[in-house]
Amino acid sequence: MSELFYHLDISQKSQMVITLPKKFSQRKETLLAAKSLLEKNALDLLWKQLPTHVEEGIRFLISSGIAFELLKLLSGTGRLLYKGQKIIIDPFTKAEGFIQAKALNETQVEICARFKLGRQEEPLASCTAVFWGSPQWILYAGVVRLLDTEVSLKWLKIPETILQKKELQEFLEEKEGITWLEEISNDPLPFICLTDRHGGFANLWFDYGIRGKIPAFEEKEFFWRKKTLEKQWEQDLLETDFSKKKVGDSSYYCPLDKVAKSITFLIEIGWKVFDHQNKQVVCLGQETLLLEERPQAWLVRAEFDYQGHRANLQQVIGAFNRRSCFVELAAHTVGLIDLKKIEEKWADLSELEFDQEGVYLPFRQLGLLSEEKNPLEIFKHLNHALQPVVLGEKFKGQLFTYQNQGLIWLSFLEKNQVGGLLADEMGLGKTIQVIAFLSQLELKQSCLIVVPTSLLFNWQNECARFFPSCPIRIHAGKERIKTLPSIPSIILTSYAVLRIDQVLFTSLDFQLVILDEAQVIKNPDSQIAEVCFQLRSKMRVAITGTPIENRLEDFFSLFYFLNPGLLGERKQFQAEALASQVDSRYLKRIQKLIRPFILRRTKKQVALDLPEKLEQTIWVEMSEEQRNIYEKYLQSTRVKLRSKGTNQQMQILEAILRLRQICAHPLLVDPTAQDLYQYSGKFSKVMADLAEVIEEKRKVLFYSQFTSMLHLMKKEAQNRNWKYVYLDGSTKNREQVVSQFQEDDQTLLFFISLKAGGVGLNLTKADYVFLYDPWWNIAIENQAIDRAHRLGRSNQVIARRYVTALSIEEKIMGLKKHKQQLSQTLMEDLSNIEALSLEDLIHLLD
Structure with missing residues (x-):
């Protein structure tokens, strides 16, 4: 069906x-063509x-x-036409x-x-x-607006004429809505004459028309x-x-910082x-900013319109x-010129190069050039739209709207x-946005990505997932090559290796x-x-989800990396940061x-773009010491399994448990072994x-299924003065613990063991669910997540x-993907062990 258009006319x-x-x-046909409830309401009317x-x-x-109300409804369709x-x-x-009235002589007045x-x-x-109903409205430049007036409609309906005799007398009785270009009466019109170049001193005068001008002090x-x-x-x-203040030839005085405000009001x-x-x-009318x-x-140009007169930015500055x-x-x-407003908007340009x-x-x-806080809005404000x-x-992959922005x-x-700082809140996909950006670059030189050691694999995995043709090279480990490829590629390394190989990089x-x-x-x-x-790089990008908008001490280092010189030299910045404590300018x-170079969105801001439940897998790497412990235990386990034993299955389960614990910490x-405290890559990333x-x-x-891991987290939370609650199988006051988390705004952490808290709890105040160690069964993980997603x-x-x-x-993640039919976790219900074959278990130790 073709679109329904509404043709407006006035009889x-x-x-x-x-x-x-x-x-x-027919009424039915129009209602079927309606595209919204508002349009149906308009059609009913x-x-x-x-x-x-x-x-x-x-x-x-x-x-x-109902004329104007109906127009408002029909306008919302975008299909309201006039001729x-x-x-x-x-x-x-x-x-x-x-x-508008103009006295031609003492017996005639021209009105418009x-x-x-x-x-x-x-x-x-x-x-x-022009619609003369009630209310009356006008159509001008494609826009309908109400017409508000205090003058009699009798005169408004006459476009232009000359009044005389009886009509003139009737017209002169009108008191409202009349603008005189030339008064008939001899009532005085005031004006002031400034007596100094700053406008602080003035005299008051009155204009009596044909009788002349006279000062107030006369x-x-x-x-x-x-x-x-x-x-x-x-x-x-x-x-x-x-x-009133008599100074020399002047009779009135205004403080200099109030001159612009007072004169503007009078005019x-x-x-x-x-x-x-x-x-x-x-007075200043429209101000137009032009960028080239x-x-x-x-090149920044600005035009200042003064009632048809033009001034440029150079003149105003x-x-x-x-x-x-x-x-x-x-x-x-x-x-x-309002000096205060010019200082706020344009003074920062006064020291730049003019021609x-x-x-x-x-x-x-x-x-x-802009007071906008959102970098995406800054460019719109400057009439310079970002290109899609x-x-x-x-x-x-696919991007949400905010990620595409x-x-x-x-x-x-x-x-x-x-350079730019991508500072979206945790969980909004900063890595994905950067990978999408990398995928559309034409590589002419190599790109370098520097990450914490624990995130090397996560970046590698995400690149393989979303940008499989990515020419990526991992520069890490003791066996890394001491040279980099001449063919443009994406080089992924850690901060630790960057520091060690700084001469190379x-x-x-x-x-x-x-x-x-x-x-x-x-x-x-x-x-x-x-x-x-x-x-050395043509462009630099920094990524962090930590809010830094109000910590000035963070700005200098980050932006010295991103855009050197933007904030001046360090001593200058420190001086300005100190001065800002007493002078907000x-x-x-x-x-x-x-502002243009920081993009930060919170979950609340992009709520319409996010699904109700967003699940992410964060890949982390072991620390070097942790890897040595893991490999040593794995090797000894393989040696034991080569010898014949009476209960090989139990030996395998014991080994799997220990290896999973080493991965945790x-x-x-x-x-x-307290000297191992800092030796967990996962622990460092999660903290x-x-x-x-x-x-x-x-x-x-x-969540963790290891209560010993939860106790380790509790200890660290205490060291950092984080308020938390804890729940495992030994917890007696479950309701009190849950109530504290749900109702106390200061209690932000809830440490829960799977066995005690995986089901039966309603924890709707949680924004995040951290699953520290993977479960065998996806259903169990979903149950844990759904404690918050309710x-x-x-x-x-x-x-x-x-x-x-x-x-x-x-390997558990890969096995779980193919064994989703499991209904119990392996470690908690050995009655379902037949769901995994002995070959499955041995494969985990390969």
């Missing part, structure tokens, strides 16, 4: 008419009017009382109808019906249509002077920041103001630097060869350098930060500089993620499975 009797095409001459069949289709005469042109409704902005929209004034006759009496009116005008002046209420050179002062891309910089409140516009006109075209602004300082990026076949942002920064030129968990370099004096500063300038196997979540004040369910939640749940790469945990 000769000033009645609104809506015509539908012939195809929609329309069909209650009197329909008439005409040649064009079916015609409705709309009663005045073939689409129109819209602005129900919030009213046009002000008035009569006009309307006003903000500062814009136009003849009413210039409207496409004491000479004339029969035509109206002292009462003069006093009223003076009182209006004194209601601004001008006060807006109809006063005329003249500067000390007798030039008329006019140039090599390594943007020049006047600001002279601390003048006025900019020269013409021989007899000057424009008023006849405009101001040259390095791209990295683009934030100085089309992902090719190389990327094997992140890709567009990264591509825009890459085009302009500047700092000698190369990269197309792109990416730092994951970039908070590692927050201390600019650290060795790893100094190495990262020395890396310094803080605002720092914030403006970095070596202390679980040997609790007395870093917990720290990030706790800082965001998010609640977390932490009815009563208002936000999404993000579940993270932590899996140790190149270990028995990775």
Whole structure:
């Protein structure tokens, strides 16, 4: 079915008419064509009017009382037409109808019906249509607006005429809605003359038309002077920041920081103001910013409209630097400058390079032009839309809307060869956005990705999943090659290896350098930060989910890496950071500089883009010491299994248990070896993620089937002063523990064993579920996650499975994928052991 269009017209009797095409001459047909509930409501209202069949289709005469409401409903369809042109409704902005009158002589007045929209004034006759019903409205420039007026509609309906005799007398009795171009009466009009170049001193004058102008301080009496009116005008002046103060030839004084505000107010209420050179002062109307891309910089131009006069950015900045409140516009006109507003918006440009075209602004300082906080909105505000990026076949995945916006942002920064900080909240897929960005790059040089050691495998796995053709090379381990390939590729390494091989890495030129968990370099004096500063690259990207917007000490190091020079030298930054404690201007300038280059979204902000439950698998690597313990135990187990035993199956189960415990933490196997405390790659990664979540004040369910692991986590939480609750099989007060987690905003952690808390709990306050060690059965994992993902939640749940790469945990994940029919975990119910064959178990130890 073709679309239903609504044709608007106004009859000769000033009645609104809506015509539908012939195809929609029946009520049922129109309702079927409706695309929304609002459109159906509009059609119900329309069909209650009197329909008439005409040649064009079916015609409705709309009663005045519902005309505007019906227009609002039909406008929402986007198919409301007037003489073939689409129109819209602005129900919030009213046009002000008035009569402009000009005295031709003492017996004739020329009137013209006009309307006003903000500062814009136009003849009413210039409207496409005028509806004189109740309420009355106009159609102008494709937009319908209400017409609000205090003048009699009798005069508004006359576009333009000359009144005389009886009609003139009737017209002169009108008190409202009349604007005189030339008064008939001799009532005085006030104006002020400024007596100094700053506008702080002034005199009040009155214009009596043909009888001349007279200063307020003139004491000479004339029969035509109206002292009462003069006093009223003076009182209006004194209601601004001008006060009576006799200084030299001046009678009134205004503090310099209030001059712009006071003069603007006077001009807006109809006063005329003249500067000390007798030039008329006019106020700023529209301000237009123009950006033009140039090599390594943007040319910034701005036009300031002063009632038809134009001033450019160079003129305004020049006047600001002279601390003048006025900019020269013409021989007899000057424009008023609000020095405070100019300082807030434009003063940061005053020290940049100017020429006849405009101001040259390095791209990295683009934030100085906008007050927007969201980098995606900054570019829109500057009328420079980000270009969409089309992902090719190389990327094997789909992006949420917010992730696609992140890709567009990264591509825009890459085009302009500047760096950016991707700081989305944990769980929103920062890695995926970066991989999507890498997939659409044309590699001309190698790209370097630096990550914590524990995340090497996770990055490798995610690249293989989403960008399988990725030319990736892992530069890690003792056997790593000491040279890098000449063919452009993506090099993945750790911070530890980067520090060790710094001579190699700092000698190369990269197309792109990416730092994951970039908070590692927050201390600019650290060795790893100094190495990262020395890396040579056309573009740099930092990734961290840790909020840093309010920690100035973090900014310098991160942005010294991303965009060197953006925040000046370190001593300068430290001085400005110190000064910002007493003068917020310094803080605002720092914030403006970095805003375009920080993209941070929270789960709450992107809620509409996220599924109700988002599951992630985080791959981590063992520490070197942990790997040695694991391999030594695995080798001894294989030796034992080669010898004949009476219960080989139980030996295998014992070995699997111990290997899984080593993956969790070596202390679980040997609790007395406290020197092993920091030797778990998974433990280090999980603690870093917990720290990030706790800082965001998010609640977390932490599951492990090893109570010894939970006790280790409790000890670490105590060391960090994190408030938590704990539940295992020995917990007596389960209800109290659950209530504390659900109701106490300060209790952010809930450590739970699977056996005690995998089922039967309702924990809807949790935002995250951390699964520390993988279960054999997916159903058991889902039960644990669903403790938080239940009815009563208002936000999404993000579940993270932590899996140790190149270990028995990775093999369990593969085995679980093919054995999803298991209904019990292997370690808890050996009655179902036949679900796994002996070959399955031996395979885990290969």
